[in-house]
Amino acid sequence: MARPVPHWLDDAQQARYAQFKEFVSANVEPFAEDWEREQTLSKASLSQLAASGWLGATLPVEYGGKGWDVVTFGLLNEAFGKGSPSLTSVLTVQAMHAMALARWGTREQKSKWLPRLASGELIAAFALTEPGAGSALHTLTTSYSRPAGSDSLRLNGVKRWITCAQIADVFLVFGKLDGQPIACIVPRDSPGLSVEPIRELMGFRAAGLGTITFRDVEVPPAHVVGKPGFGFSHVAPVGLHYGRISTACHALGMLRGCVEESVSYAARRKIGEQTVGEFGMIRTLIARMATDLQAATLLCLNACRSEDEHAADAFEDAFVAKYFASRAAVSAASDAVQIKGAAGVHASSPTSRYYCSSKITEIIEGTTQIHEDQLGRMILGRSGPPPKPKGGA
């Protein structure tokens, strides 16, 4: 079996992690296949998640949250990640929206919205990606305008691939006002807002992705988060940072699932007189994924701890963790299916779910290639500019 999490977790973190795993084992894993097949989460699952209070895991207690540290948030996402990619995505986007608001919202905004997000009364989504723009934020075309004689803004544009769009009650919508990046809270029931479901995904099939269209949606000035001009440089990075931490730990949970499934199967299943695990090539696959699991565990918890310490390096650490854990999960899922053979490819097998959904963790919150580009820039940036050419020919 996979090794336990590092010994330096404190007693409360260990106890909560055990509680998360127990909850997932009883209330998530038995239903995950149904949710993926039906492409929707059950209302009961969302109600249970809301009742747990875990949608407000990292929100301050004064706003109805648990006030937990980010390490505990990471453990929560890891435990859910093993159970259901789609239900984990609710944790992800709720945190992205809520933590951006907790960081940059006014006192009034926080008092109005955060308790309802923490309790799960409202499900949130993070509306950033567009049909023609993703990681290149400057190319977003969603626009806010201020009609003459009005205090309110008018929102027009289309957002695509928005996780939880189908079930969200409120969106954090990024766009530009007079060319300046801006983020605003937009309730789902705003006139002019419509959601079209995106179905038939290879994984995350119950995550409720959708395309959101805004046609002259009125946005009160009290719904602007932060200041115009700082939507991309300060508001979005907070949400994306929590999204990366969540996704990294989600991938870690799938990676643990792959190791546990593979080890259990290889120790039990016989081919002739030998167990599958007695074949050297199978032991090689298991050694690789188990080593990746340990490495990914340390990277993910390091990213969480950096954020708990409010370190400037926390952003880079989250990039590293998400980059490594998502690729390791994809590799492990492929090997886990290979080890189980036909038993691993049916939808009823967790390895099939890991195979289909792990790849998506390499895409959301920045693709692997975007991570390589960003990390490469960070690392190379420290080496300074190229040397100036010396004088003469």
Added chain:
Amino acid sequence: MNTKNTGGSGDVKETLRHFVTRSINFPDLGDDDDLFESGLVNSLFAIQLMTFIEKTFGVEVDADDLDIKNFRSIDAAADFVLKKNLAATTS
């Protein structure tokens, strides 16, 4: 949030300079050079700098402080830290 350095202008500037040059390793960078027009910083630098300021100097950057003038250069960021610390001690 830790408060590790609440010293005078010189200390604050030196600490900021160390962080900036560690991040972009450009030893010739002047204290009044525009960090964001230099082309040397990555897209996360703005929020990394803000996080460093909060943790290192024990100041809280809130939405009202979101003004590029506060973070444009080492000089600007040092002035911002001193102003925030002064406001905190007089309030």
